[in-house]
Amino acid sequence: MKPTNINKVLGLVLMALVVFACVQGDEYAVPPVGGEEPDIIVNSSVSAVKEAWNQNKNSSGEDIYTFDVTTNGLYLEGYVVSSDLAGNFYKKLIIQDKAEGATHGIEVLVDKTSLFETFEVGRKVYIKLDGLSVSYDDGEDKDPSDGTPGRYTLGFLLNGGVEEIPSFIYSDHILRSLELETIVPNLVSVDDFAQDQINTLIQIQEMQFEISELGKTYAGEANDEYDGMRTLLSCNDDLTATLQTSTFSDFKSYTIAAGQGAINAVLAKDFRADFFVLIINDPTYIDFSSDVRCDPVILDCGNNPIGGDTVLFDENFDNTSESELEADGWINVNTNGGSEKFDWRSFSGNGYMQASAFRSNETPMEVWLVTPAIDLSTTTNEELTFDTKVGYYNGDALSVYASSDFTGDVDTATWALIQADLADSPSNGYGATLTPSGSINLSCLEGEVYIAFKYLGADSGVTTTFQLENVKVTGN
Secondary structure, three states: OOOOHHHHHHHHHHHOOOOOOOEOOOOOOOOOOOOOOOOOOOOOOHHHHHHHHHHHHHHHOOOEEEOOOOOOOOEEEEEEOOOOOOOOOOOEEEEEOOOEOOOOEEEEEEOOOOHHHOOOOOEEEEEEOOOOEEEEEOOOOOOHHHOOOOEEEEEEEEOOEEEOEOOOOHHHHEEEEEEEOOEEOEEOOHHHOOHHHOOOEEEEEEEEEOHHHOOOEOOOOOOOOOEEEEEEEEOOOOOEEEEEEEOOOOOOOOEOOOOEEEEEEEEEEOOOOOOEEEEOOOHHHEEEEEOOOOOOOEOOOOOOOOOOOEEEEEEOOOOOOHHHHHHOOOEEEEOOOOOOOOEEEEEOOEEEEEEOOOOOOOOOEEEEEEOOOEEOOOOOOOEEEEEEEEEOOOOOOEEEEEEOOOOOOOOOOOOEEEOOOOOOOOOOOEOOOOEEOOOEEOOOOOOEEEEEEEEEEOOOOOOOEEEEEEEEEEEO
16 A cells, blocks of 8 residues: 555655755654564564575575574564655665665565554664565675575565565564664775675765766656666765666656765665666665866867768678787777677677676776777768667666777777767667667867777676677768
8 A cells, every 4th residue: 555645745845855965763753663672582683684594505505595484582672764655666665774884685575565654764663573584696606605695585485486584474473563763874996896785775985977967857758667677876986876767656757866976875786786886766766966067078079971882891790700800900908907898709600799797706897898090081071880789787887989099909008988869778788770870970080080989898798799890980
């Protein structure tokens, strides 16, 4: 059952008054529940729940651990950092172990909506573990010791899996304390994302949405099926993160913020637990009020007519190989010293170059594919075109640049960002058709020019597979 419109309006008005650095626990005008403080002896913790699963996995190999029913009860305490008021969380509570300086968090599945009415952000709760079950998922082998971060989920064993705690017994397991605290998010950077931060509230400063995302909504685009995935860029280190927003959220059609600043969000894993995502309770958790962005220089050659019959460069990647491309002058380099690069692939006789951070074990994964020199000295009105296709899109990973002073080292060259149309769907599977880049004006460039395709992702972040075809430059 959805909360009433009156409750939503009152709640959103109060949220606008929140001091951004901290999340006030009383922001939702929660109806008084009354009662006394539960007479609970806390004898466990979020960390202990995780270790119980780990121990059971090591000894039995089982993927689910169920807590025994004890005489006096086994209880942990924690603080709520999620809210379903705006619809971005559904039938779950995100609990962290401390209101400030949290070191562990966990998601608790509950077969109930409008949880914010009782368990608002900052509310201390007690979880009775007796009879509940915990699972772990890292998108791979469910082995926390292998270094791949994963999420722990607490719920009720049903049909061989951990499901929501049934509505008729959840109040026996989740007890509301009278204590209400201000949640202070841990200040981190994208590079700090780690196992113990999953399902805790964090803050990242000097962030912005990537320039290719500007003008989009949180989750209201035609290609947003269940969640909208929007790429955030760190102005400190150029690393990216993915903001995940439910298409059932009340703010899905809000336009994303165009400025730069700080974001408070729950650090989570995506549905398949393959990569990190950030999830906000509502748009007030983003404060991008600064209009000073950290975008690269953008190539702008004007709107004059371009294109012509003279083909200056044409590579469709059919009937070739990586060694032949290298011999022709293509540069394919991983700038972080990793092993992953653009791979030449062929399907049904159609060749293409492909890059993906999925299961690359590289965070970040930065790979550049640079064309041989393209001579513009004897032509005018030059035009660049190319095609892209994506698989399992979870954020923008590809960007395109032009340089006239590239000498072999991408880090020392001067690059101008090319604004092109790039494929951005589907999130499940591969696109059925190629996405044309559109007509890109190169006419203001002179002499020898290089076009670079930069893939920037992370095994624990944006892992979108990008395929590149039909790179062509023409002029008169």
